[in-house]
Amino acid sequence: MLRFFFSKLFLIVPTFIGITVVAFGFVRVLPGDPILLLAGERGMDPDRYAALQQQFGYDQPMFIQYFNYVLGLLQGDFGTSISTKRDVLGEFLTLFPATLELAIFAIIFALVIGIPAGIFAALKRGSVFDQVTMGAALTGYSMPIFWWGLLLIILFSGVLGWTPVSGRISLLYFFPQVTGFMTIDSLLSGQKGAFQSAVSHLILPTIVLGTIPLAVIARQTRSAMLEVLGEDYVRTARAKGLAPRRVVGLHALRNAMIPVITTIGLQVGVLMAGAILTETIFSWPGIGKWMVDSISRRDYPVVQGGLVLIAGLVMLVNLTVDVLYGLINPRIRHR
Amino acid sequence: MLKYGKLLAATALFSVVATGAMAKTLVYCSEGSPEGFDPAPYTAGTTFDASSKPIYNRLVEFKRGTSETIPGLAESWDVSEDGLEYTFHLRPGVKFHSTDYFTPTRDFNADDVLFTFNRQLQDDHPWHEYAAGISWEYFNGMSMPSLIKDIVKVDDMTVKFVLNRPEAPMVANLAMDFASIMSAEYAAQLEEAGAMEQLNQQPIGTGPFKFVAYQQDAAIRYAAHADYWNGKQPIDDLVFAITIDPAVRAQKLQAGECHVMPYPAPADIEGLKSADGITVMEQQGLNVGYLAYNTQQEPFDNPKVRKALNMAINKQAILDAVFQGSGDAAKNPIPPTMWSYNDAIEDDPYDPEASKAMLDEAGVSDLSMKIWAMPVQRPYNPNARRMAELIQADFAEVGVDVEIVSMEWGEYLARSSAVDRDGAVLLGWTGDNGDPDNFLAVLLGCDGVGGSNRAQWCNEEFESLIQDAKVQSSQADRIPLYEEAQVVFKREAPWATIAHSVVFMPMVDSVSGYIMDPLGGHWFDGVDIAE
Numbered sequence: 062m063l064r065f066f067f068s069k070l071f072l073i074v075p076t077f078i079g080i081t082v083v084a085f086g087f088v089r090v091l092p093g094d095p096i097l098l099l100a101g102e103r104g105m106d107p108d109r110y111a112a113l114q115q116q117f118g119y120d121q122p123m124f125i126q127y128f129n130y131v132l133g134l135l136q137g138d139f140g141t142s143i144s145t146k147r148d149v150l151g152e153f154l155t156l157f158p159a160t161l162e163l164a165i166f167a168i169i170f171a172l173v174i175g176i177p178a179g180i181f182a183a184l185k186r187g188s189v190f191d192q193v194t195m196g197a198a199l200t201g202y203s204m205p206i207f208w209w210g211l212l213l214i215i216l217f218s219g220v221l222g223w224t225p226v227s228g229r230i231s232l233l234y235f236f237p238q239v240t241g242f243m244t245i246d247s248l249l250s251g252q253k254g255a256f257q258s259a260v261s262h263l264i265l266p267t268i269v270l271g272t273i274p275l276a277v278i279a280r281q282t283r284s285a286m287l288e289v290l291g292e293d294y295v296r297t298a299r300a301k302g303l304a305p306r307r308v309v310g311l312h313a314l315r316n317a318m319i320p321v322i323t324t325i326g327l328q329v330g331v332l333m334a335g336a337i338l339t340e341t342i343f344s345w346p347g348i349g350k351w352m353v354d355s356i357s358r359r360d361y362p363v364v365q366g367g368l369v370l371i372a373g374l375v376m377l378v379n380l381t382v383d384v385l386y387g388l389i390n391p392r393i394r395h396r
Numbered sequence: 397m398l399k400y401g402k403l404l405a406a407t408a409l410f411s412v413v414a415t416g417a418m419a420k421t422l423v424y425c426s427e428g429s430p431e432g433f434d435p436a437p438y439t440a441g442t443t444f445d446a447s448s449k450p451i452y453n454r455l456v457e458f459k460r461g462t463s464e465t466i467p468g469l470a471e472s473w474d475v476s477e478d479g480l481e482y483t484f485h486l487r488p489g490v491k492f493h494s495t496d497y498f499t500p501t502r503d504f505n506a507d508d509v510l511f512t513f514n515r516q517l518q519d520d521h522p523w524h525e526y527a528a529g530i531s532w533e534y535f536n537g538m539s540m541p542s543l544i545k546d547i548v549k550v551d552d553m554t555v556k557f558v559l560n561r562p563e564a565p566m567v568a569n570l571a572m573d574f575a576s577i578m579s580a581e582y583a584a585q586l587e588e589a590g591a592m593e594q595l596n597q598q599p600i601g602t603g604p605f606k607f608v609a610y611q612q613d614a615a616i617r618y619a620a621h622a623d624y625w626n627g628k629q630p631i632d633d634l635v636f637a638i639t640i641d642p643a644v645r646a647q648k649l650q651a652g653e654c655h656v657m658p659y660p661a662p663a664d665i666e667g668l669k670s671a672d673g674i675t676v677m678e679q680q681g682l683n684v685g686y687l688a689y690n691t692q693q694e695p696f697d698n699p700k701v702r703k704a705l706n707m708a709i710n711k712q713a714i715l716d717a718v719f720q721g722s723g724d725a726a727k728n729p730i731p732p733t734m735w736s737y738n739d740a741i742e743d744d745p746y747d748p749e750a751s752k753a754m755l756d757e758a759g760v761s762d763l764s765m766k767i768w769a770m771p772v773q774r775p776y777n778p779n780a781r782r783m784a785e786l787i788q789a790d791f792a793e794v795g796v797d798v799e800i801v802s803m804e805w806g807e808y809l810a811r812s813s814a815v816d817r818d819g820a821v822l823l824g825w826t827g828d829n830g831d832p833d834n835f836l837a838v839l840l841g842c843d844g845v846g847g848s849n850r851a852q853w854c855n856e857e858f859e860s861l862i863q864d865a866k867v868q869s870s871q872a873d874r875i876p877l878y879e880e881a882q883v884v885f886k887r888e889a890p891w892a893t894i895a896h897s898v899v900f901m902p903m904v905d906s907v908s909g910y911i912m913d914p915l916g917g918h919w920f921d922g923v924d925i926a927e
Contacts (some may be wrong), residue, residue: 094807232635347613354429
């Protein structure tokens with residue numbers, strides 16, 4: 062097991078190097094120049110431009126810039142934002158809990174609905190329930206997030222007035238950030254109604270961000286279940302007279318979950334991508350919006366540092382999933 | 397449904413206001429996050445709205461709703477005969493904010509003024525680069541380093557600016573955001589504590605509101621400055637709820653989650669106007685959108701050709717399709733709300749036949765040209781691509797073939813400045829200080845060729861008029877010069893002037909005292925909200 066773990070861990074090194082190259086190259090390949098964008102329509106005279114290039118270190122050869130960047134990363138220095146002049150890691154840590162909280166809620170939402178829906182669809186294969194669920198899943202999967210989010214806001218916040226439009230908590234509540242998770246911080250604050258407000262603000266963004274993973278998980282669960290239900294050991298379990306609930310819950314589900322767990326791991330990347338749009342619609346102060354702003358400002362240090370941090374997290378989750386997978390399915394370890 | 401919606405809005409609003417029971421809170425759904433709270437290193441309006449406007453004052457202020465200058469932290473000023481010395485007499489008894497991170501021991505004085513400007517002016521000032529990557533873009537952009545020779549503390553309450561050359565817009569420049577007065581005492585405290593970068597994160601000013609907290613990308617909180625020299629504000633708390641998407645801002649306003657919002661999407665304006673309990677204020681923006689020919693290239697070096705092309709453009713169609721009613725046709729390079737606007741000038745008529753005839757006369761046939769369309773939405777041009785397509789169709793009518801080009805914004809700005817640029821460029825400008833010089837000299841002066849003068853136009857007659865106007869210290873003397881300059885501009889036609897946009901501000905009916913700023917800022921001093 063340990064060997065399996067280390068072999069996985071070892072693979073991370075080249076991946077990480079690849080990410081630094083991509084993160085560094087990506088913003089520089091994009092046309093546009095952070096210094097010119099600082100000046101806008103006003104423009105800047107060439108001397109001033111040269112002076113600023115020197116100040117930011119962009120006059121140096123690419124490989125030296127890259128070397129300095131990687132050297133900084135290794136020392137835990139993710140750079141300083143050109144626009145806010147603040148430390149990239151600090152900004153990331155301030156904003157990341159908001160994204161994480163939303164992502165956790167979204168994945169829970171997707172699991173709690175997606176897995177049972179997939180199981181029932183598989184058990185009632187070909188039924189109306191199956192057709193409707195899978196049709197809905199396909200629709201959910203193809204739904205443009207931006208449009209979906211606005212639609213929900215207009216319906217639930219605008220017309221019905223059931224949920225708040227955007228933000229993480231009502232502006233009436235104001236307390237210091239302790240964990241960065243609004244649901245926890247609101248409880249810690251002891252302010253009456255704060256927790257309810259935080260939860261009500263989570264509803265729509267959770268649904269929007271969770272829709273695609275929900276669709277994927279439901280479909281994956283269904284097909285995995287169908288495959289397993291046809292296996293000999295399920296038939297045997299049935300034949301020996303086990304209750305249908307035990308056959309499905311114990312024998313079939315456990316095996317069907319193996320591919321589903323991989324899918325869940327892969328959805329983390331999808332969640333990060335979806336978070337960018339979801340956060341923009343719901344004015345959710347997370348890293349998605351932060352990255353979008355920084356890319357449009359060509360804020361090199363933030364894009365470089367942010368991408369590495371996000372990619373590192375996704376890798377960490379994937380590693381965890383791989384290890385988990387190995388635990389559930391011993392065959393993988395010995396391959 | 398409408399009734400129900402109104403009821404809901406009312407309840408939601410009530411819950412916002414009611415829970416605050418004692419304190420009056422105004423919530424503004426702002427459009428983006430500020431980059432920092434020290435305005436001087438930045439150029440973005442979003443940053444100024446959150447920093448210079450609520451937190452700080454300047455020596456000179458713009459009278460709300462105008463671009464006229466009035467005393468701010470300086471009670472009065474004198475200008476020397478030669479226009480080279482500006483002496484400011486400071487307002488006594490002005491208190492800086494007292495917060496949990498700073499308690500002032502003295503009132504505002506000349507040291508604060510010196511600190512504010514010297515940190516931007518002097519390369520060796522300890523605060524010149526107080527955080528990584530700090531640079532003073534506006535100060536530099538307004539040519540302050542070459543203009544200011546020295547800033548002298550005459551006594552505690554008197555400061556003298558010595559200039560290298562006369563500059564009539566100097567007073568208006570000092571009302572701009574980069575000239576917001578900082579506390580030298582607070583800076584000294586931060587320097588001692590080794591936390592200089594805090595100046596940009598925990599600001600101290602003399603303004604109507606003091607900073608309370610910034611929750612990044614979510615909300616900014618301010619409280620009324622109890623000792624404000626101009627009296628405490630009618631509201632107690634001001635909150636900026638950062639909401640990026642305009643459609644979501646409109647929803648929040650209607651749901652009562654905020655009281656005022658900027659920049660509604662054009663498609664939402666009609667709906668907001670007809671919504672119950674919402675008022676939409678509107679004002680002409682201090683901006684101009686234009687098409688700049690390259691006057692140094694054939695055949696555009698011939699004013700007749702430029703004039704002919706201008707007559708081929710159907711401006712009304714552009715206003716309808718691109719601005720959707722939120723723009724007015726432009727005939728001059730400065731907007732009508734600006735002093736010295738020459739209303740006697742007649743715009744070139746839309747007349748494709750005459751245009752064709754003029755092109756023939758000029759010996760131009762089978763002309764093909766490029767039109768540059770900006771890749772971004774700006775206040776003076778909500779959709780440059782669409783505008784370029786309309787002009788393309790108009791020019792086709794008179795036998796001119798147009799190719800539309802576009803590129804990334806930073807690249808666009810840089811490459812459109814080049815003297816040998818190929819084609820006509822769509823661009824625009826939003827005024828900084830309400831001074832005509834800020835349009836005419838920046839955009840059309842000889843110094844701007846190869847830079848902000850996208851027409852690459854250097855006309856002797858025009859140049860001498862604006863240079864002359866720059867050194868006159870009385871506004872009355874400057875007006876006729878600028879009026880004349882606009883006549884020359886129209887005759888020579890380096891641009892097709894297209895439109896001045898209209899700016900909309902939707903707010904709930906209970907908000908009173910809000911005055912729209914022609915310079916595009918958002919101010920909340922003097923604003924009240926009915927409970």
